[in-house]
């Protein structure tokens with residue numbers, strides 16, 4: 001354990017109660033009083049419970065540690081809750097003058113440790129910057145503060161007859177700024193696009209404390225996209241304070257169904273054809289056998305290899321119905337038969353809930369790893385990864401579904417379950433499972449993340465994926481944030497990069 005001017009840093013796994021005692025005994029860093037004096041309007045917390053709450057996100061490894069009453073990394077030194085852009089600018093300028101590391105914080109629903117502090121960082125929580133600033137019904141865009149909860153955005157839009165089309169499973173647990181910062185993707189991505197296709201304007205407080213304002217226009221050819229630079233930057237390059245998103249009138253028709261295929265390969269071929277022929281399903285999800293059993297239940301056909309695909313089309317009535325029928329014809333040519341709609345009804349009833357709680361509460365180790373690859377590699381990648389895991393760890397269950405489809409490939413979303421056992425036995429297996437999946441993914445031409453991002457937990461593999469591009473990222477980081485004060489150590493950006 002080392003004490004730094006910014007707070008207390010724990011270099012190894014630390015019991016939460018030990019951290020509580022240290023926190024009780026030590027004096028708050030002197031800069032906390034200065035911050036309160038210089039920006040009296042801003043709400044600041046430094047009590048242990050608030051620090052503990054902001055010491056982790058939804059990273060499963062952090063959850064396992066928390067269950068064993070340990071911290072994931074360190075405690076932050078304080079949490080500030082600005083209410084407007086001017087306060088954010090003042091806080092960032094204060095951090096620059098005092099050489100303080102900061103972490104932008106949305107809702108802490110990230111699953112890669114993006115908000116986990118390691119050196120007593122100051123957390124800048126956006127929960128009080130949660131207003132919708134404008135719903136522009138001529139240009140079909142909404143302007144919102146970055147801390148706005150995704151579910152609240154959708155409720156407000158729905159009242160006016162619109163949707164953003166962004167529907168991550170974590171809709172109600174995440175913020176619009178977090179969507180941008182993590183380069184997120186929603187369940188309806190094949191119709192409405194991913195977050196990078198939706199954000200058309202952005203305001204960012206840069207590490208210098210200046211405000212960058214990229215105003216909304218339908219498209220620009222004015223150098224590289226500065227919005228894109230911050231989409232996926234995970235709090236390392238600046239703090240997103242406002243986003244402008246496209247919105248869509250609620251579709252007059254939504255038509256869905258469930259199809260059974262004779263196996264994963266035929267299901268993936270059928271989805272590839274649907275996407276390559278230009279159909280635009282809102283939802284299209286194929287499940288491997290084990291996940292098909294979970295969602296299909298008694299509705300699964302007798303064939304022991306049968307897998308299910310849930311799908312949905314949105315749009316004007318005639319158009320959505322015609323696309324639905326066209327998809328059914330394509331499915332049929334690959335052995336797809338429509339079955340009872342029980343599976344998609346069951347999925348829809350829990351689509352915005354977390355599915356890991358019961359398994360983790362019973363002592364097991366549940367994680368998810370989403371990757372993406374071109375169609376030509378997907379089946380081989382699935383089979384290779386599954387065999388590699390079951391050969392080495394027969395006790396580990398690895399299942400998959402394919403939940404975001406494109407004309408050139410798809411996302412493969414894997415769930416890994418290690419049964420209940422002591423941490424000393426399980427955590428090395430957990431780390432090894434990640435290593436095996438990431439290794440095969442890199443070797444087989446995939447990307448290490450489709451939408452969860454990097455945080456710190458994927459640091460080990462980002463350099464290999466981006467190769468010289470990671471140096472470019474490091475150069476950008478140094479240019480924008482020479483003191484390495486913004487979310488240090490995330491995206492593989494350590495001091496030495």
Ligand SMILES: Cc1cc2nc3c(=O)[nH]c(=O)nc-3n(C[C@H](O)[C@H](O)[C@H](O)COP(=O)(O)OP(=O)(O)OC[C@H]3O[C@@H](n4cnc5c(N)ncnc54)[C@H](O)[C@@H]3O)c2cc1C
Pocket residue numbers: 057058103104105106107108109110111113114115126146147167168169170173174175176177178179180181182183184185186187233234235236238239240241353354355451452453455487490
């Ligand atoms: C059950 C569950 C299901 C999920 N399903 C999906 C899914 O379907 N699709 C998907 O894309 N993700 C999903 N996620 C992951 C997560 O919800 C997303 O990454 C989400 O976008 C994070 O938003 P947040 O506001 O909680 O960000 P946080 O967790 O608070 O922060 C995440 C990262 O973004 C940075 N950050 C946050 N806000 C800002 C800001 N305003 N400016 C700069 N940096 C910022 C943080 O520093 C951190 O690095 C899921 C998570 C869970 C727990």
